Amino acid sequence: MTQNPFDALGGGGFDMNALLQQAQQMQEQLQAAQERLTDTVLDGTVAGGAVTVKVSGVGDLIAVEIKAGGFDGTDADDLADLGDMIVAAYRDAKSQADALAGEALGPLAGGGGLPGMPSTGQLGF
Numbered sequence: 001m002t003q004n005p006f007d008a009l010g011g012g013g014f015d016m017n018a019l020l021q022q023a024q025q026m027q028e029q030l031q032a033a034q035e036r037l038t039d040t041v042l043d044g045t046v047a048g049g050a051v052t053v054k055v056s057g058v059g060d061l062i063a064v065e066i067k068a069g070g071f072d073g074t075d076a077d078d079l080a081d082l083g084d085m086i087v088a089a090y091r092d093a094k095s096q097a098d099a100l101a102g103e104a105l106g107p108l109a110g111g112g113g114l115p116g117m118p119s120t121g122q123l124g125f
Contacts, residue, residue: 033104034058040100044093051085055093057100064089 037057045052050070054063064086072078 030105037097037101037104040097042093042096042100044089044091044096046085046089046092051082051089053086053089053093055090055097057097057104059094059097059101061090 038060040057041062042055042057043052044055047070050067052065053061054065055061066082071082
């Protein structure tokens with residue numbers, strides 16, 4: 001007599017429909033969290049607000065704002081500094097977006113997933 005390999009999971013057998021339903025629910029929760037992140041806008045600023053960037057919760061650059069009168073467009077060093085400030089402001093906003101995504105997706109993205117299934121980080125989300 002062959003023993004059911006799923007008996008170890010709780011004795012009565014394996015409910016594939018319940019597992020599929022749970023997976024679909026997790027997918028819906030993940031999609032809703034990603035939509036909320038897409039709609040969220042975070043600001044990153046440097047140099048006392050001389051440069052501000054707006055980034056979505058998923059890390060997409062939305063806007064760059066440069067305070068008037070702070071930079072001379074004819075000076076190469078000033079323009080290089082401006083470029084560095086834009087990058088720094090983006091990194092500030094992106095780190096906020098990453099932290100927010102970790103909070104929003106954390107329960108769905110890893111830890112308590114299905115055995116053998118990669119976390120969303122491994123899937124590229």
